[in-house]
Amino acid sequence: MELSQSIKAKIKAWEGCRLTAYRCPSGVLTIGYGHTGPDVIPGKQISREEADALFEADIERFAASVAPMVDGVGLRPCQFDALVSLAYNIGAGAFYRSTLLNMVRANPDDQAIRREFESWVYGNGRKLAGLVARRIEEANHYFGHL
Numbered sequence: 764m765e766l767s768q769s770i771k772a773k774i775k776a777w778e779g780c781r782l783t784a785y786r787c788p789s790g791v792l793t794i795g796y797g798h799t800g801p802d803v804i805p806g807k808q809i810s811r812e813e814a815d816a817l818f819e820a821d822i823e824r825f826a827a828s829v830a831p832m833v834d835g836v837g838l839r840p841c842q843f844d845a846l847v848s849l850a851y852n853i854g855a856g857a858f859y860r861s862t863l864l865n866m867v868r869a870n871p872d873d874q875a876i877r878r879e880f881e882s883w884v885y886g887n888g889r890k891l892a893g894l895v896a897r898r899i900e901e902a903n904h905y906f907g908h909l
Contacts (some may be wrong), residue, residue: 766826770844770904774851775818775896783808788886797821799882821851827853828855832864836871845905852897853883877902 784807787793792803795814798821809817820857826847833846846867850858858864861877880902886893 764836764840764843766822766828766829766847767840770848771818771822773900774822774848777848777852777900778815782809782811782814788889788891790824790887798866822847825851825855829858832859833867836868838867838871839907841907842867842871842905845901848901849880849883849898852878852894854887874906876905880905 765872773797781794782797784792784794784803784805787797787799791799793799794803794807794809794817796818798814798817824859827844827849829843829850835845838846846858846864849863852890853861861879861883863876864882866876866879880894880898883900884898887892
């Protein structure tokens with residue numbers, strides 16, 4: 764399933780773009796639009812074009828990892844978009860182990876899924892206002908309120 768340009772733009776806005784490596788609220792070295800990994804080292808700097816390229820590669824990798832997790836569920840594109848956005852932010856492993864994924868697999872239209880989105884709002888044990896807002900918007904996107 765293809766990701767919409769709408770969700771890509773939203774993820775970029777939620778992540779923000781920083782061209783110098785920094786530690787996110789969870790303490791992970793990050794650069795660009797939320798890119799992490801062994802290539803991100805303290806003091807690293809990239810261009811906007813490199814940030815865009817990293818984002819495209821990362822988001823496609825996350826879409827490819829989420830797709831088999833929901834194979835056969837019959838998701839609408841907006842639902843897939845929102846799940847990839849969540850996985851991009853919390854990591855594919857955490858998404859795979861989540862109650863939210865289990866609920867989606869059982870009934871992708873269950874309204875209780877909204878509450879599960881809204882439970883992923885903590886970084887280093889602290890509730891983060893930015894994540895609260897993001898999860899509300901992701902849940903709205905999931906349920907077709909684009």
